[in-house]
Amino acid sequence: MADLIVKAAVKDQLEDQNVASDFYDALDDEVASVLENAARRAEENDRKTVQARDL
Numbered sequence: 001m002a003d004l005i006v007k008a009a010v011k012d013q014l015e016d017q018n019v020a021s022d023f024y025d026a027l028d029d030e031v032a033s034v035l036e037n038a039a040r041r042a043e044e045n046d047r048k049t050v051q052a053r054d055l
Contacts, residue, residue, distance in 0.1 A: 005027055005028050035050075
C-alpha cells in the first residue's frame with residue numbers, strides 16, 4: 001500500500017502535539033478509505049472524475 005500522507009505535513013499541522021508512530025498508519029488507512037468511497041460514489045454516478053462532492 002502506498003503512503004498517502006506526508007508525515008512532515010501531519011507534524012506541522014499538529015505542531016504542539018506529539019504524534020505516536022502508529023497514528024500515521026491509522027491515518028493512512030483512513031485516507032485510503034475516504035478515497036475508495038469517493039471513487040465508488042463517482043462510479044455510481046457514471047463519472048470517471050472524482051469531485052469534491054464525492055467526499
